[in-house]
Amino acid sequence: MIWQLDLFLLMLVVICALATITVKDLLSATIIFSAYSFLMCLLWAEMGAVDVAFTEATVGAGVSTIFFIAAIFRTTRRSKD
Amino acid sequence: MKITSHEARERISHRDTILETTVRLMIPFIQLYGLYVIVHGHYSPGGGFQGGVVLGASLIMFALAFGLTASKNYMTxxxxxxxxxAGALIFTGIAALCALLGGMFLDYSVxxxxxxxDPISWRSHGIFLVEVGVGMGVMTIMISIYxxxxxxxxxDEGL
Incomplete structure (x- = not known):
């Protein structure tokens, strides 16, 4: 574990999480959420939990992004609130 | 921007050569990687769930590039x-077989x-058999969710 790298990745994770809930465009929010998942995957791998990182990369960054996009196509793209 | 079925049908008719060729080239490698992850699940990180998701993602990618009806020709x-x-049956069947043979639920040594x-090596091979079941289940459920x-x-028609 390198605490500088940890801190850097955690900062990026927090920035991505805040951006996801702030952005009004739901498609942009999905893509930022995908980046969040990928950064979490890097963080897991850096902390030694390779199995969890693998799951996060396949499910979080890969398939769930497609599911979110498929759900957005059935609703409106802009957030109302 | 809610798409109507007419717009979706029009989008399917616009086929993109670059996209289709890339997907055609990538899918065999992705599926080989998914099989590798399942088979090596008890030696290295990965396993039935992750490998199943990778296999399912390859077919989702096919459905995204070629349309949902084309993907249903390959995976009906x-x-x-x-x-x-069958995947759920393999998992619960092996687990129940262990219990029927006098061991605990999922106790492969019996x-x-x-x-x-050797009962010790059965513990390793039993995990492999169960993970094949998990991979089959996860792959198909990912595709049907999509x-x-x-x-x-x-x-009828996808994205």
């Missing part, structure tokens, strides 16, 4: 249901009564 709906149920291998979400349950 009935085949999907059969593989999903399977040595059927096939005379089919249902992309076509709102009608299974």
């Amino acid at each position: 709906e009935s085949l999907n249901i059969i593989i999903a149920n 399977l040595a009564n059927i096939l005379p291998i 089919w249902d979400m992309a076509s709102a349950g009608r299974l």
Whole structure:
């Protein structure tokens, strides 16, 4: 574990999480959420939990992004609130 | 921007050569990688769930590039249901077989009564058998979640 790298990745994770809930465009929010998942995957791998990182990369960054996009196509793209 | 079925049908007719060729080239490698992850699940990170998701993602990618109806020619709906149920049956069947043979639920070492291998190595091979079941189940359920979400349950045309 390198605490500088940890801190850097955690900062990026927090920035991505805040951006996801702030952005009004739901498609942009999905893509930022995908980046969040990928950064979490890097963080897991850096902390030694390779199995969890693998799951996060396949499910979080890969398939769930497609599911979110498929759900957005059935609703409106802009957030109302 | 809610798409109507007419717009979706128009989008399918606009085929993109670069996209289709890339997907055609990538899918065999992705599926080989998914099989590798399942088979090496008890030696290295990964396993049935992750490998199943990778295998499912390869077919989702095919459905995204070629359209949902084209993907149903390769993985038909009935085949999907059969593989999903077979996966669940493999998992619970092996687990219940261990219990029937006198061990605990999912205690693979008692399977040595059927096939005379060392009980210690049966623990390793039993995990492999269970993970094949998990991979089959996860792969098919990922595909059917995508089919249902992309076509709102009608299974006619996708994104």
